[in-house]
Every structure is written in structure tokens, then in C-alpha cells.
Amino acid sequence: MSTVDIVDTVDYETLDIRETGGIVTLTITRPSARNALSRRVLGELRDFLGDATKPMILTAAPGPAFVAGADIREMATMTPDEGEEFGRLGGAVMDLLERVPAPVVACVDGYALGGGCELAMAADFVYATRKARFGQPEVLLGLIPGFGGCVRLQRLVGPGRARELIYSGRQVDAVEADRIGLVNRIFDSREEMLAAAHVTLAGIAANSSSAVALCKTAINTARGQEIHKGLDGELAAFRTAFTTPDMREGTAAFLAKREPKFQRA
Incomplete structure (x- = not known):
């Protein structure tokens, strides 16, 4: 390349x-x-x-x-x-x-x-x-x-x-x-x-860019917080993942036993 x-x-x-x-x-x-x-x-x-x-x-x-x-x-x-x-x-x-x-x-x-x-x-x-x-x-x-x-x-x-x-x-x-x-x-x-x-x-x-971004947000949000606040932030990010096309594609690909085709940033 x-x-x-x-x-x-x-x-x-x-x-x-x-x-x-x-x-x-x-x-x-x-x-x-x-x-x-x-x-x-x-x-x-x-x-x-x-x-x-x-x-x-x-x-x-x-x-x-x-x-x-x-x-x-x-x-x-x-x-x-x-x-x-x-x-x-x-x-x-x-x-x-x-x-x-x-x-x-x-x-x-x-x-x-x-x-x-x-x-x-x-x-x-x-x-x-x-x-x-x-x-x-x-x-x-x-x-x-x-x-x-x-x-x-x-x-x-x-x-x-x-x-x-x-x-x-x-x-x-x-x-x-x-x-x-x-x-x-x-x-x-x-x-x-x-x-x-x-x-x-x-x-x-090669992974879901939206999922990686949400993981980063959850990790950064939790740093320095009391554990329950960090867990609340993680839960919010987890919910957001369910709104993304990548989540639907990833789960559908798993069930169909094929490679996922995630959207690229």
C-alpha cells in the first residue's frame, strides 16, 4: 500500500x-x-x-x-x-x-x-x-x-x-x-x-470501529471515578452499542457463521 x-x-x-x-x-x-x-x-x-x-x-x-x-x-x-x-x-x-x-x-x-x-x-x-x-x-x-x-x-x-x-x-x-x-x-x-x-x-x-470507540469512552470515563460511576458509564456505552449498525452486523455474522463486514470510519 x-x-x-x-x-x-x-x-x-x-x-x-x-x-x-x-x-x-x-x-x-x-x-x-x-x-x-x-x-x-x-x-x-x-x-x-x-x-x-x-x-x-x-x-x-x-x-x-x-x-x-x-x-x-x-x-x-x-x-x-x-x-x-x-x-x-x-x-x-x-x-x-x-x-x-x-x-x-x-x-x-x-x-x-x-x-x-x-x-x-x-x-x-x-x-x-x-x-x-x-x-x-x-x-x-x-x-x-x-x-x-x-x-x-x-x-x-x-x-x-x-x-x-x-x-x-x-x-x-x-x-x-x-x-x-x-x-x-x-x-x-x-x-x-x-x-x-x-x-x-x-x-x-478490522474490528468494529464504533465498538472500539465506545470501549475507549467507557475506559476513560471510569478512570478516577468511584466504581459505581464507572459501571454506569460502561452501561451507557453498552446501550449505545445496540444503536449501531456494527452491532447488528456483528451478531448477524456470528449467527450466520460468516466474517462480519463492519463499516469503516
Whole structure:
């Protein structure tokens, strides 16, 4: 299958966006700054993610870092009001990424620190190479995680581990990140990782896209809620599934002992 650039009307300065077989690869391309999240990068991510609907691989230009963090040169001179606005922008990007109604795999090769770690955690799951390193080192700069790290890290690894990592600023390698639940799979090379992510997303894309989107909604809604509220959200999504053509097709195909023909997003 051919690879085509799906951005035909927007010229992004720091993003490369391509689609192959219905799967989007979103690459942050700011290698001179180790792909750091500047206002420009975050603004372009917000613009693109606001309309994103397809399965996605999130990665960055090859080099020592996936995303080395937020742009420290920009932050160093920010006033409190500007810092709050910067945090609000970063938080909005992470929320949009988390809410893409299709699975997103963060493919991490190199350092994913600060905002880079927060970006990876906002994806549905994380693949990493053995070169990957994760951390929230903001305290070493007199800062705190401001793009959701204090919230999402504890959801993934538990409050005790999150406190230790955030308070100390300690980095973890891919093996430890896998052990504590921050990473799903580890690969020997970037190429192997990206190929595996594409295979995973292609397999998911063969399922009902409406059902996958409802699963994602139910899972995200339940996080941080009391169990009965999470179960109420799941029940609401379950009911919605009965309104979709995919549900009728899937059950009919099962009863007829044939492969389902789901609608494609």
C-alpha cells in the first residue's frame, strides 16, 4: 500500500502526518531541539488532534529523544500567567490525544521526559525500544509536571511509584517502565517497533470501529471515578452499542457463521 500525506490544506512546521492503509503516523519533527514541546508544537498538535478520528501511531523524528520535554528556553522567561496558559495548552493537547475516538499507540525511541512522558501516557498504550527512558524530572528545574503527569502517572503505576518518580525526578529505562506498567512492549529497534504498532492497529481496525470507540469512552470515563460511576458509564456505552449498525452486523455474522463486514470510519 502506498503512503500518502493526509495534510493537504495545512502546512505544519513541526509535524509530519502520513496515512498508510487507514492508519495515521503522526511524527513530531523538531530534531534540533530534541523534539521539545514548544508553543508552536503544541499549537499544531492541538490543531491536528481536534479533528483526528483514525487509528494513530504517535512518534517523533529519530534521534536521542522521543520528546525531551517541554521547551525550557520558552518556559525560563514566562510569567505566572504565561506559565498557566502554557500548562493549559499542554493539558488541552493531552486531553485531545486521550479522546481521539480510535486507538493511539505512542512509539518511544529515546528520552521521553517531562512533557514527552506526559504525551506518551495520554496515548492508549506505549511501545518502546530498548533505548527509551521515561521520567518526570520537573522538580530538578523547580517546576512540577504541568501537562497531566501528576494525574496520569499515578493511574498507570500507582500513587506510591508515581510519588517516588515525580518527587525524585528519577528516570527509568524501558525494562523498568515495562515492569511498572508504563510500557506495553519493548523492541530492539525503531523499525521493529513501528512495524509492530502498525500490525497491532491494523488488527484493531478490522474490528468494529464504533465498538472500539465506545470501549475507549467507557475506559476513560471510569478512570478516577468511584466504581459505581464507572459501571454506569460502561452501561451507557453498552446501550449505545445496540444503536449501531456494527452491532447488528456483528451478531448477524456470528449467527450466520460468516466474517462480519463492519463499516469503516
